[in-house]
């Protein structure tokens with residue numbers, strides 16, 4: 001489903017005019033389509049029905065409460081990577097027995113929090129982490145379920161910063177070491193070996209890397225199943241890519257499922273999946289307003305009010321995002337779409353054919369639903385954007401725009417500095 005389409009040259013989010021939302025809530029503004037999220041979930045769930053997976057939405061992709069709640073309403077579980085994400089999950093009523101907890105650096109506090117809440121299992125990245133989980137569980141007089149993460153050493157053919165299943169990456173344990181690691185961890189008090197996990201990277205557009213990784217895991221599963229009576233889960237992670245460019249070949253859920261379901265069914269295990277980007281990526285846009293058009297002898301620049309602090313993907317990964325005019329016209333100009341941040345790396349599009357715009361016009365940056373707002377910051381002391389959820393013809397503000405007071409709210413002016421006379425109140 002493409003939730004962002006033109007009606008008589010005006011861009012709509014489902015049944016709501018984007019220009020109206022920008023007028024009401026200001027810019028930069030993230031706009032999400034609830035029906036796009038629902039449909040992605042349902043399409044994946046239908047394609048994978050043969051394996052009856054527990055689909056755990058990967059909260060890191062977009063952690064807004066309204067987004068997480070949309071998936072909980074579809075009966076999803078959640079994949080989390082921090083105590084903060086666990087807090088968010090529980091705040092919106094997630095069932096802990098459908099939460100899996102990943103990440104290489106879990107602290108004792110985070111582990112104890114998750115054990116107290118009785119989550120489904122931890123995916124474990126190292127032996128020291130398993131030992132720490134055992135200590136925490138012992139302290140709380142509980143048993144913790146764990147699934148070691150295998151690093152299968154396959155190339156997911158994606159950006160090197162989002163490749164996680166090659167031997168030089170910090171994630172998981174190599175396949176050869178896995179049986180030994182499980183035997184050792186299984187002998188720890190308060191640990192139950194519940195399964196195996198993999199997540200080889202993100203924005204993967206071909207099914208082969210998943211296949212190669214799974215083939216490496218299935219043999220290990222067979223031998224672990226024999227050794228550990230509680231071994232019952234195979235968590236195949238996330239990583240399904242989306243179309244950022246109109247001409248980009250897609251990895252459809254149908255192809256993904258057709259190739260992988262026969263492999264995972266052979267294991268006889270309960271399947272867990274952790275999709276993020278696939279569910280939310282194309283269900284969000286970032287709307288910004290043109291501030292200036294400037295040029296130098298070499299280039300044209302369209303300067304907008306959204307910067308790398310709002311959407312860091314182009315600067316960090318050289319990521320491509322399509323850019324549409326909120327009021328469509330037929331012309332294009334060649335240039336860079338840049339933000340207000342004091343960095344040459346602050347761009348949204350480089351050397352691209354952009355819509356012809358003038359000061360005050362609105363632009364919509366596409367495919368901004370995943371790893372967009374969640375990676376935003378207050379760099380250059382810029383308040384973070386507002387977020388709006390559209391559902392049919394209804395729109396709801398789901399996160400207020402930050403104020404300048406919000407961005408300094410945690411800062412402490414010490415006794416020594418009390419001579420500073422604040423001018424805020426006088427405005």
Ligand SMILES: Cc1ncc(COP(=O)(O)O)c(C=O)c1O
Nearest residue numbers: 058199202238239274275276277
């Ligand atoms: C362990 C784990 N699972 C799932 C995901 C979600 O990945 P994606 O958004 O590519 O589906 C990630 C992303 O980094 C991850 O690290």
